[in-house]
Amino acid sequence: MKKKALGAIAVAAAATLALSACSGGSSQASSTGDAKGEISYWLWDSNQLPAYQQCADDFHKANPNITVKVTQTGWDDYWTNITNGFVAGNGPDVFTDHLSKYGDFIKNGQLLSLDDAVKNDNVDLNQYNKGLADLWVGKDGKRYGLPKDWDTVGLFYNKDMISKAGITADQMGSLAWNPQDGGTFEKTIAHLTVDKNGKRGDEAGFDKNNVAVYGLGLAGSGSGNGQTEWSWLTGTTGWTHTDKNPWGTHYNYDDKKFQDTIAWFNGLINKGYMPKLETTVGASMPDTFGAGKAAINANGDWEIGQYLGYKGINVGIAPTPTGPDGKRASMYNGLADSINAGTKNPAAATKWVEYLASPACQDVVASKAVVFPAISEATDKAAAAFKAKGVDVTPFTQQVKDNTTFLFPITENAAKVDGIMKPAMDSVFSGKSPASSLTDANNQVNALFQ
Template identity: 35%
Template sequence: MSARSRRVLALAATSTLVLGLTAACGSSGSDSAGGKVTLRYGIWDAVQKPALQKSIDAFEKAHPNITVKIELNAWAQYWSKLQTQMAGRTAPDVFWDHVGYFPQFAKQGVLTDLSPYIKADKVDLSVYDPKLTAGWKQGDKQYGLPKDWDTIEQVYNKTMLKTAGLTQDDLSGLTWNPDDGGTFVKALQKLTVDKSGKHPNESGFDSKNVKQYGLALASPNGQTDWWDFATQNGCKLQDKAWGKWTINQPSCVEAIQFVQDLRLKYHVAVPAAVTNTPNGAALPAVLARKQAAVVWDGSWDLSAYQTSLKGNFGVALLPSGPAGQGTVYNGLSNALYAGSKHPKEAWELVKWLGSEQSEKIITAAGTVWPSIPTLNKDFVAYWEKQGVDVSAFSKGAEGTTIGYPLTTSSATYNVKVLDPFNQVWLGQQTPKKAADTVNTESNAAITD
């Protein structure tokens, strides 16, 4: 699964789901015989599957009457297939949920409220980061237990950074402003070189023949590029959780303009004509082939960087903007399908997957940060053994963050944002016009 695919929500609409599906009238298609129960568990990431299987093995040993079958569907097919299954009442008993889909699923009644189970089994939700737990709550109903978390930080090629005379500390201490770009742009100028060896701040620099860029950004919906700049500029994507989009406010537009400037004014970022193509958006490959020295990416892609660069990469904090540092903070949950034939057994699986015992097993593989903060050190330790310091991700999570927007119009936003913002990055439309268009159309799609 590519980095682009994991970052961006699939564009399939959720409107085809059957409304009001409940456990009483639904069926997941699970079978049981002789007291044995088979649960289906839907996931999309093949990288995480081996560690998950170890966790499932431990679960099955403790629950000999339950068998769990992992159903892996790549992100590109995961959501459309899940929605088709929900419409046919054959969805997996337990599945990975994303906050971009959660509001619509909650509205349509296809998720089980876990609150009664949590109360009955005295599950201590305080072990999780409260920001993660809150992301799966609507009113007094809890629709999932946190599975993991991720942030966006700067991933860099160690060789390229050293050649430019920069260190990880240098990269983590940068600042930007909309007027002259600040030290952030100055550092990217050092890392950007044309085919004649000149930098963007030198006379004779040829912006049409760049050998190496300082930065690569690739995020059609904004999660790994302008949302982060927006956070650093004091912008809020929504007026409140479950509220209206506000991406056309001045602080947001200013951040969008700065991202455009990185490409078209300062010439320190890989052109959108390259990164907007499927191959160009594979940021681990961009870093490995030295097309750019730094990329902004999520912690979910660490294994891909390790495969491409064999430890020759590092992670630095994002720069500070006019409002300080900030990053998008996101996490998945394990959700219980409201149409499961075996809700009690499915709850036992959800509870286990959210337990410290299970999270320790999964964290030991180094594929994803744990939802239980006390285990973050174990994740850092895994990557230290690989020669990579990944602590910038956790430092970013502890600072100023912005959550993935909670709204029933996510599917609409993710469609409407594509063309206007692509035009912005190519210099064919103004940031304000694009933001106004996407904001209006996304708010019009919000449902109660």
């Protein structure tokens, strides 16, 4: 679950390089038998803070000798603080980890492996949704995180705008896409786009330079992963980010299927159906949707609460469109909690991580109806909690049930890859470079693995 685009990786890249000076072989998390004292726990999602504060309070009641101090900061600052904290030796004991990050953390010896703790404390790895526990096993075969949640991508749409345009919910649920003419997906986006004179994008006289409502919102260029931006499109073409996943060593941004998809997607900007890239800087795509300036947003399930919180906006949720292969696609991302190798209290940190990964905490998270916890039974409880609020989350859960998901690309050199791909993708989406220019960026990326 990324929660935001990964642009912050590039900001922290220089500091990440400095971490190698601190690196050493990763060590094992200790026994939890004598755990006591205060530990720090960091996370980035403000929507989840209440749930995890309750988990911390409940944990303290069950373990009065251990106190957990929870700190939440926004995505960009979060990773900068983590990186700098590792260097300075004042990072958190435990933190919410991301698949795009932990490869470099392992490489620099900054995480404690959890294998001994999992074995000694009988942590059941089969309780999690299929595949989630395996994501957190590094190239060295050691485990560096216990699963906390998972996410997929869907389409949030403005029901009133859809209805006014004569489009039904069933039609929204059966959209199809291709990189040649965009299929029914592009037709729908065009029809939902309205200029300041009331002309729709598919009507004569439409003014693409004076748009009041865009058919599809844009969060940014997506850098090299495009989780919520375009990966749900490229994933339907047979294209994959890397030669294998996890721990691939060759990226495929030079593939024609990828570049054709990006060219089509960028073309929506040129046609006036999607905002220009420069207008997204410092802006929030959900907030733009909430202001009635976009009809559809492709986003992750972790944003359900935010979209439903906009007053006066009647929100619907649809699955991503089917593609050339006749199927839908969504990136499948799973977060975990990891332990800082520099913690001064590994016993308490380990006990807290095990608690975070247990039903005792994940059921609390499920009850808040914010995200889908990693434990299978807790996932079902979360779906029920959403339903109790009148929200049908099937567009997100069905991707998992239908096995139409693919993993977030997990490789080493993630910060360096982002440092290359973000400006390259920005250049394409700002109209300065063609999609074919990504071949050169791909060569630079692959040179990192030689």
